Amino acid sequence: MSENTAGQSALVRVEGVEKVFHRGAEDIHVLSQLNLEVPAGQFLALMGPSGSGKSTLLNLIGGLDRPTQGTVHVGGDRLDTLSDRALAAWRARHVGFVFQLYNLIPVLTAERNVELPLLLTPLSPAERRKHVATALAVVGLSHRAKHYPRTLSGGEQQRVGIARGIVTDPTLLLCDEPTGDLDRKAGDEVLNLLQALNREQGKTIVMVTHDPHASARAARTVYLNKGRLTNEPEQ
């Protein structure tokens, strides 16, 4: 069990982060003076009401967006000062994303979807095929490799999404409501998979969810409310 992560260095360090969106003349303060550390190898659940800024925070950690103020460190890299181009390269190398709606490319087969992140690496086609096969085996979908997304069930699509997230073997896996669109059984399968990835492969996982059943699988849960993080849900 990797519950006890005390003493390990933080893989993710968010310090003094502010995030303000502008909608017309209106300023929306989503995150204020937010601090978060995620030790390497931790499975963290991030909960909070809808619109509380969970996705916003996840995007900052994943280098999809920049904070209005404050710093975001992941591994040895400071993300908030990187250029678009450098961020794209950083994402390709260090992070895997899993989205609520699977977000597979409908015109590509499962294996071609999984292969996408590898197209950005210098791997040869044969090496890419090997990595794809491994990732699909991990999620238990080797037999679905040639299937198009629309012929797969929701749970299967999400597992393909996870395979795509881990195919480059990133240290950090960011999941935004990965079970939000799935029924209980399919959701459990996905959670089992994430848990296994965390325990057996040591992946650091940050998972946004509003499902207590999902957060129960994580080693630690933090709550986002009114722009701040707490260790207990607000009553």
Place this chain on the structure above:
Amino acid sequence: MRFLHLIWGNLTRKKLRTALTLLTVLVAFVLFGFLSAIRQALVGGVELAGADRLIVRHKVSIIQLLPVAYQARMERIPGVAAAVHQTWFGGIYQDPKNFFMQSPVVPAEFMAMYPEFILPPEQMRAWLATRTGAIVGRKTAERFHWKIGDRIPIMSPIWMRKTWEFDLVGIFDGRDKGTDTTALYFRYDYFDEVRQTQNWGQGLVGWYTIRVKDPAQAADTARRVDEEFANSPAETKTEPEGAFVQAWANQVGNITLIVAGILGAVFFTILLVTGSTMSQAVRERIGELGVLKAIGFTNGQVLGLVLAESCLLTVLGGGLGLGLAWLIIARGDPTGGLLPMFFLPGRDLLLGFGLSLALGLVTGLLPARQATRLRVADALRRL
């Protein structure tokens, strides 16, 4: 290219829409190819015209005749290397639809003036030895399946209103692809002898071709020729062969301008059709483009994907269209003889390919920019 299956997948996502757009582009490029061939047929001779050749015609119009005695006077003018004459025969072979040009010429000097006509030496000797002999270009010989030794009856409504018979002694080829090999040439001495017996039109010719000694002095030489015959009953107008061919073609209208106008309108339409297809295609998959960016695709790579898709569409449509045009055009002159140099020049084929690529870039650029400007976080929210 490792992204090819992704580009292809995107292109074939909406099969009907892609097929229709492809068809539109294809039709436009068939038209482009066809109009190029017509333009080539009508004004292509301008480029092939000898830079050292001038055409001398009657000042009033090309159908007015000039004395054959002008030839010797022209050759005495400084700057003139040689002069030969031709005369419009206007003959009909079997049916007026079977149009091709015929002209009486003086064989040796004529062939020396037009080195682009290639005639085997023994056929040339036969022509010199046969008073009623004629030579014909390869195209017309093949068109009517004529062989050397055939007797060719040609009815001239202008000259004697009778059917003339010529002995085919030679078939000439063109040196260049664009060389006109549709005409038939027969001997002037035979022609004039018949005119003398009827005492009608003898000693008159249609127009002259002059070779100048120095192309740089062509304008001066032309002026001197016209001065020589000024204030005579048959004044002349001398111009470069290219200008003469151009004027001939311009009887139909300013071909190049007409062709450019039609193609401009067509390509503007294509631009709108393809452009709207592409921007629709991009708008539909904003979310997917966001996913690609999240995975680590750079803005440049996303731009490249969209541009590659639009270029693939237009180059495919353009290539198929040009290919189809080429096949149709290769079947020959659709007018049955009015367009002797009807073919699709390689230069226009290349231009067409360039145009199809440019079309892809232009139509893809706006949607591609839209795709790049998209912030990842925003794109993902739009799923």
